[in-house]
Amino acid sequence: GAGVSQSPRYKVAKRGQDVALRCDPISGHVSLFWYQQALGQGPEFLTYFQNEAQLDKSGLPSDRFFAERPEGSVSTLKIQRTQQEDSAVYLCASGSGYNSPLHFGNGTRLTVT
Amino acid sequence: TQLLEQSPQFLSIQEGENLTVYCNSSSVFSSLQWYRQEPGEGPVLLVTVVTGGEVKKLKRLTFQFGDARKDSSLHITAAQPGDTGLYLCAGARNNAGNMLTFGGGTRLMVKP
Numbered sequence: 231g232a233g234v235s236q237s238p239r240y241k242v243a244k245r246g247q248d249v250a251l252r253c254d255p256i257s258g259h260v261s262l263f264w265y266q267q268a269l270g271q272g273p274e275f276l277t278y279f280q281n282e283a284q285l286d287k288s289g290l291p292s293d294r295f296f297a298e299r300p301e302g303s304v305s306t307l308k309i310q311r312t313q314q315e316d317s318a319v320y321l322c323a324s325g326s327g328y329n330s331p332l333h334f335g336n337g338t339r340l341t342v343t
Numbered sequence: 344t345q346l347l348e349q350s351p352q353f354l355s356i357q358e359g360e361n362l363t364v365y366c367n368s369s370s371v372f373s374s375l376q377w378y379r380q381e382p383g384e385g386p387v388l389l390v391t392v393v394t395g396g397e398v399k400k401l402k403r404l405t406f407q408f409g410d411a412r413k414d415s416s417l418h419i420t421a422a423q424p425g426d427t428g429l430y431l432c433a434g435a436r437n438n439a440g441n442m443l444t445f446g447g448g449t450r451l452m453v454k455p
Contacts, residue, residue, distance in 0.1 A: 234385070261441055263441070263443075265445075270448075270450075271447055271448070272347075272349075272431050272433075272445035272446050272447045272448045273386070273431070273445045274445070275442070275443065275444070278442065286442070321385055321386075323385070325441050328439045328440075329439060329440045329441075330440075330441070331376075331388045331391070332388070332441055332443070334385030334386050334387070335385050336383060336384050336385050337383075337384075337385055
């Protein structure tokens with residue numbers, strides 16, 4: 231596709247359920263980022279991949295959050311035992327390399343009830 | 344916790360007015376980016392400024408990077424309803440320019 235694609239667009243989960251959010255980056259982009267954007271706030275960094283290697287996961291809020299990119303393209307962000315404070319828009323962005331601009335997807339809006 | 348403070352948080356103006364949005368930090372960034380985000384969409388890059396004191400113009404938008412590379416401003420001349428959106432600044436923490444720390448955003452509404 232022409233841009234970064236995220237699915238699902240909307241996800242409603244009951245507290246305690248596990249969820250998996252998918253990101254399809256732009257083809258050939260080596261870097262991939264996940265951000266969390268709470269309502270009315272700016273995006274906050276979660277984790278960063280260069281190809282299949284997860285180089286920085288310092289932004290993941292707890293060990294309930296896990297991200298992977300096993301073949302260096304599609305990435306999945308998994309949240310186990312969801313809590314209400316996990317409700318947010320989860321944004322994925324990809325870039326082609328050094329000093330290249332990031333392209334953001336339209337995000338997945340997660341609502342935990 | 345936002346290391347970049349944006350002001351104002353909200354701004355509602357009439358079409359044709361000028362406005363300035365500020366982005367301030369106590370940290371030095373290798374570069375600073377401005378994005379615009381519309382509801383239900385991801386942020387879209389408007390500009391990247393790299394050099395202290397740099398000024399970039401994009402039609403009616405003027406972006407300035409502070410001399411010390413800690414702050415930036417976005418000035419819009421003769422605002423139009425199409426400028427409505429959330430404006431985000433983001434500072435890059437690495438030389439590759441992709442490890443970004445975002446500000447909290449300025450929500451702009453331009454009324455016709």
